[in-house]
Amino acid sequence: xxxxxxxxxxxxxxxxxxxxxxxxxxxxxxxxxxxxxxxxxxxxxxxxxxxxxxxxxxxxxxxxxxxxxxxxxxxxxxxxxxxxxxxxxxxxxxxxxxxxxxxxxxxxxxxxxxxxxxxxxxxxxxxxxxxxxxxxxxxxxxxxxxxxxxxxxxxxxxxxxxxxxxxxxxxxxxxxxxxxxxxxxxxxxxxxxxxxxxxxxxxxxxxxxxxxxxxxxxxxxxxxxxxxxxxxxxxxxxxxxxxxxxxxxxxxxxxxxxxxxxxxxxxxxxxxxxxxxxxxxxxxxxxxxxxxxxxxxxxxxxxxxxxxxxxxxxxxxxxxxxxxxxxxxxxxxxxxxxxxxxxxxxxxxxxxxxxxxxxxxxxxxxxxxxxxxxxxxxxxxxxxxxxxxxxxxxxxxxxxxxxxxxxxxxxxxxxxxxxxxxxxxxxxxxxxxxxxxxxxxxxxxxxxxxxxxxxxxxxxxxxxxxxxxxxxxxxxxxxxxxxxxxxxxxxxxxxxxxxxxxxxxxxxxxxxxxxxxxxxxxxxxxxxxxxxxxxxxxxxxxxxxxxxxxxxxxxxxxxxxxxxxxxxxxxxxxxxxxxxxxxxxxxxxxxxxxxxxxxxxxxxxxxxxxxxxxxxxxxxxxxxxxxxxxxxxxxxxxxxxxxxxxxxxxxxxxxxxxxxxxxxxxxxxxxxxxxxxxxxxxxxxxxxxxxxxxxxxxxxxxxxxxxxxxxxxxxxxxxxxxxxxxxxxxxxxxxxxxxxxxxxxxxxxxxxxxxxxxxxxxxxxxxxxxxxxxxxxxxxxxxxx
Amino acid sequence: xxxxxxxxxxxxxxxxxxxxxxxxxxxxxxxxxxxxxxxxxxxxxxxxxxxxxxxxxxxxxxxxxxxxxxxxxxxxxxxxxxxxxxxxxxxxxxxxxxxxxxxxxxxxxxxxxxxxxxxxxxxxxxxxxxxxxxxxxxxxxxxxxxxxxxxxxxxxxxxxxxxxxxxxxxxxxxxxxxxxxxxxxxxxxxxxxx
Numbered sequence: 001x002x003x004x005x006x007x008x009x010x011x012x013x014x015x016x017x018x019x020x021x022x023x024x025x026x027x028x029x030x031x032x033x034x035x036x037x038x039x040x041x042x043x044x045x046x047x048x049x050x051x052x053x054x055x056x057x058x059x060x061x062x063x064x065x066x067x068x069x070x071x072x073x074x075x076x077x078x079x080x081x082x083x084x085x086x087x088x089x090x091x092x093x094x095x096x097x098x099x100x101x102x103x104x105x106x107x108x109x110x111x112x113x114x115x116x117x118x119x120x121x122x123x124x125x126x127x128x129x130x131x132x133x134x135x136x137x138x139x140x141x142x143x144x145x146x147x148x149x150x151x152x153x154x155x156x157x158x159x160x161x162x163x164x165x166x167x168x169x170x171x172x173x174x175x176x177x178x179x180x181x182x183x184x185x186x187x188x189x190x191x192x193x194x195x196x197x198x199x200x201x202x203x204x205x206x207x208x209x210x211x212x213x214x215x216x217x218x219x220x221x222x223x224x225x226x227x228x229x230x231x232x233x234x235x236x237x238x239x240x241x242x243x244x245x246x247x248x249x250x251x252x253x254x255x256x257x258x259x260x261x262x263x264x265x266x267x268x269x270x271x272x273x274x275x276x277x278x279x280x281x282x283x284x285x286x287x288x289x290x291x292x293x294x295x296x297x298x299x300x301x302x303x304x305x306x307x308x309x310x311x312x313x314x315x316x317x318x319x320x321x322x323x324x325x326x327x328x329x330x331x332x333x334x335x336x337x338x339x340x341x342x343x344x345x346x347x348x349x350x351x352x353x354x355x356x357x358x359x360x361x362x363x364x365x366x367x368x369x370x371x372x373x374x375x376x377x378x379x380x381x382x383x384x385x386x387x388x389x390x391x392x393x394x395x396x397x398x399x400x401x402x403x404x405x406x407x408x409x410x411x412x413x414x415x416x417x418x419x420x421x422x423x424x425x426x427x428x429x430x431x432x433x434x435x436x437x438x439x440x441x442x443x444x445x446x447x448x449x450x451x452x453x454x455x456x457x458x459x460x461x462x463x464x465x466x467x468x469x470x471x472x473x474x475x476x477x478x479x480x481x482x483x484x485x486x487x488x489x490x491x492x493x494x495x496x497x498x499x500x501x502x503x504x505x506x507x508x509x510x511x512x513x514x515x516x517x518x519x520x521x522x523x524x525x526x527x528x529x530x531x532x533x534x535x536x537x538x539x540x541x542x543x544x545x546x547x548x549x550x551x552x553x554x555x556x557x558x559x560x561x562x563x564x565x566x567x568x569x570x571x572x573x574x575x576x577x578x579x580x581x582x583x584x585x586x587x588x589x590x591x592x593x594x595x596x597x598x599x600x601x602x603x604x605x606x607x608x609x610x611x612x613x614x615x616x617x618x619x620x621x622x623x624x625x626x627x628x629x630x631x632x633x634x635x636x637x638x639x640x641x642x643x644x645x646x647x648x649x650x651x652x653x654x655x656x657x658x659x660x661x662x663x664x665x666x667x668x669x670x671x672x673x674x675x676x677x678x679x680x681x682x683x684x685x686x687x688x689x690x691x692x693x694x695x696x697x698x699x700x701x702x703x704x705x706x707x708x709x710x711x712x713x714x715x716x717x718x719x720x721x722x723x724x725x726x727x728x729x730x731x732x733x734x735x736x737x738x739x740x741x742x743x744x745x746x747x748x749x750x751x752x753x754x755x756x757x758x759x760x761x762x763x764x765x766x767x768x769x770x771x772x773x774x775x776x777x778x779x780x781x782x783x784x785x
Numbered sequence: 786x787x788x789x790x791x792x793x794x795x796x797x798x799x800x801x802x803x804x805x806x807x808x809x810x811x812x813x814x815x816x817x818x819x820x821x822x823x824x825x826x827x828x829x830x831x832x833x834x835x836x837x838x839x840x841x842x843x844x845x846x847x848x849x850x851x852x853x854x855x856x857x858x859x860x861x862x863x864x865x866x867x868x869x870x871x872x873x874x875x876x877x878x879x880x881x882x883x884x885x886x887x888x889x890x891x892x893x894x895x896x897x898x899x900x901x902x903x904x905x906x907x908x909x910x911x912x913x914x915x916x917x918x919x920x921x922x923x924x925x926x927x928x929x930x931x932x933x934x935x936x937x938x939x940x941x942x943x944x945x946x947x948x949x950x951x952x953x954x955x956x957x958x959x960x961x962x963x964x965x966x967x968x969x970x971x972x973x974x975x976x977x978x979x
Binding site for chain 2: 642
């Protein structure tokens with residue numbers, strides 16, 4: 001590819017050498033284009049396309065082309081015609097017949113036509129994250145993630161193909177515009193559409209960053225409308241009485257508010273209840289009536305679904321043939337399907353969507369899916385190095401692709417989440433192979449959950465997180481959405497040269513080494529990890545050796561030496577270097593990390609202080625003491641607080657799953673000193689209320705106890721709030737006398753200002769439930785029961 | 786040697802404690818004698834004794850400072866302490882006039898007691914300590930009640946004081962002579978009325 005690129009540059013130079021007197025873009029018959037013409041009432045995306053085209057041609061040294069409306073078009077030819085014009089129609093081009101984002105390049109005697117289907121209405125948004133106006137629409141640019149923008153995509157692909165323009169990351173520093181000074185356009189009559197109709201990498205909020213919104217489009221992303229498939233059961237239950245049969249029955253109680261079934265949400269409904277089905281149909285039909293531009297409505301259980309309704313009709317739908325990935329499939333998909341059939345009578349062209357996820361990831365065994373059911377399968381191609389996981393996902397995709405025409409993917413690119421932030425997690429071969437496979441399986445598109453603003457104070461603008469280390473996966477993915485058969489090595493070869501200029505050799509080494517590291521070395525180390533998709537729970541130490549970190553650092557240093565100071569190449573390398581420095585710092589900390597050990601007797605010990613989740617001194621301070629006798633552990637936790645009037649203590653009842661949304665402390669206790677996975681979590685609000693969860697391999701997101709019998713005491717003073725609680729050993733399965741050691745961690749969640757977390761034993765990821773990081777408590781004397 | 790004579794004097798002094806007082810010996814890691822490039826946890830060993838040095842312990846212009854950290858964690862849950870004093874025995878050596886020593890409270894004392902930075906960290910003047918060089922071994926009592934309770938109120942588990950010799954800090958060591966105040970490390974006691 002490098003040869004091709006050099007050839008391209010030499011060809012331009014050759015053209016220059018024969019004595020062209022004016023910089024220009026030249027039509028096939030040899031005349032220079034004179035202006036860019038847009039329809040008199042051009043949609044915003046076509047106007048944007050015109051300004052982008054004029055700007056890039058100017059910056060490429062190809063002269064200034066004025067943008068004129070069709071009615072003002074000059075008589076002289078040739079011209080560049082953008083959008084749905086009389087000229088395009090006279091050539092039989094019917095834009096409405098085009099697919100979303102499809103476009104055509106056609107040269108005629110009047111000039112070059114670039115047009116496609118262009119949406120001209122209001123912003124297409126959904127009412128829930130991550131498809132709200134904040135996330136998918138930029139008012140400054142009048143640019144949305146959704147709505148066909150065929151002409152705009154035609155312009156961008158034109159600039160990429162004929163002018164060599166590239167957009168590797170958001171903003172001016174991510175843009176490459178080669179200086180050409182002369183460009184001859186060949187005869188063209190080419191229609192092009194993306195291989196995947198729906199392309200939504202979610203890495204920014206459009207409203208916060210015009211640069212990021214532009215990069216989204218420049219990279220070729222978009223879709224007709226949001227495929228808004230996300231957790232949505234709260235939409236069904238939010239107006240129901242708490243004791244209503246609308247809610248799932250769990251241990252004799254209704255699952256209203258208390259989250260017996262799922263880790264999130266406001267209670268799960270009984271999906272066999274005909275009233276629930278009728279309510280879902282009513283809500284969905286009402287929504288489609290009011291929002292004709294939308295094409296899908298979600299019916300998705302809340303996150304962390306571990307139990308379902310215990311009424312006979314619901315229980316009859318359990319499928320134990322695949323307890324991990326299919327136990328709830330008949331239950332969830334049966335409900336989705338029933339509602340879809342009903343909605344389909346009124347709105348046959350709309351979809352009812354659900355994610356294939358958790359215990360309903362596999363297709364149902366007893367349900368014939370209706371044509372208007374959309375399935376969005378959740379997976380992580382970055383973890384495909386782990387063969388059993390890859391095999392499992394492939395089996396699921398193949399099972400689904402035979403059951404529905406509406407198969408989509410929910411993908412995760414979350415390497416900007418701690419503890420991987422700043423590491424060059426790079427898996428181009430996984431991306432290419434997977435997109436080729438998905439295309440063959442008939443998958444229509446995907447969303448990528450690529451945002452992570454964890455650890456950044458709120459409110460803050462939502463830009464691409466860690467563009468230096470994240471951009472390349474996103475760039476390649478976006479390109480392959482259009483043609484998954486593109487050669488990744490060729491794309492990378494031109495990237496190294498174009499993006500890093502004189503420093504391309506060491507930067508090529510950097511990225512190629514990162515590629516090998518993640519796809520081979522990290523892969524090898526992940527083989528034994530139970531959930532290779534959950535990066536936040538996996539230490540980078542598993543795959544990155546100290547020597548590897550030094551090698552990466554060395555390549556960056558060599559690149560810095562070659563890039564002229566203040567050059568754009570230098571700034572790009574510094575952006576990557578700055579992010580990698582964070583990774584090095586974290587790596588150093590993780591290398592030194594050892595979990596704390598607390599030795600206690602029956603008398604009060606010296607207080608232990610909480611630190612930040614990364615192990616640094618935490619402010620304001622929090623201290624705890626722990627004592628034990630034969631029946632209980634006794635905790636005293638002092639949360640110092642300079643702004644006591646600002647603490648959040650709104651929870652008024654025990655067992656409220658939203659306890660952690662208050663200022664709160666959390667205690668994790670695991671009786672087995674060799675394995676913290678099976679543990680009890682107590683969350684105590686500053687209001688004095690408590691909720692209790694149980695964790696295990698089966699319930700990694702916690703199973704809420706229906707009624708916590710513990711009685712914490714919270715004392716508020718002028719400068720702090722204190723928690724005192726006795727925890728009977730029986731609550732967490734500890735047998736005094738048998739054991740002298742157990743696992744523990746303690747957290748404080750502070751809600752004032754931007755909020756902060758502190759803990760006794762620092763964690764690697766972002767979830768508090770991290771058994772590997774629990775500290776040890778050693779009883780110095782054996783307790784008598 | 787006058788210094789050795791002073792040590793012998795201390796050995797026979799003894800201390801009588803009021804009944805309500807809790808007397809605690811500070812652990813070695815909570816005290817240090819420091820110069821800009823070195824520190825000695827627990828103090829500097831000289832003449833078979835461990836000392837915290839303030840001033841010039843030899844012919845060079847060292848300008849040693851002493852650092853003492855007080856662990857307050859055992860009173861954190863109670864949130865305050867009745868009275869808290871720090872006491873120590875000291876011996877002036879190499880000068881016969883009066884020297885002013887400055888005792889400062891390090892700002893925002895945190896858990897990590899880093900004597901490298903403590904030597905130069907921002908500090909607030911706590912008291913001025915006049916040392917008469919013509920006297921032998923003497924004792925000093927520093928009231929830290931207010932400072933300790935402020936720290937406890939803010940949830941800080943320790944405070945630290947720094948002691949410096951104003952003369953040597955201002956004039957250096959013009960005569961290239963030992964001129965110092967030696968604080969006897971194992972005499973440093975924390976006396977608390979809970």
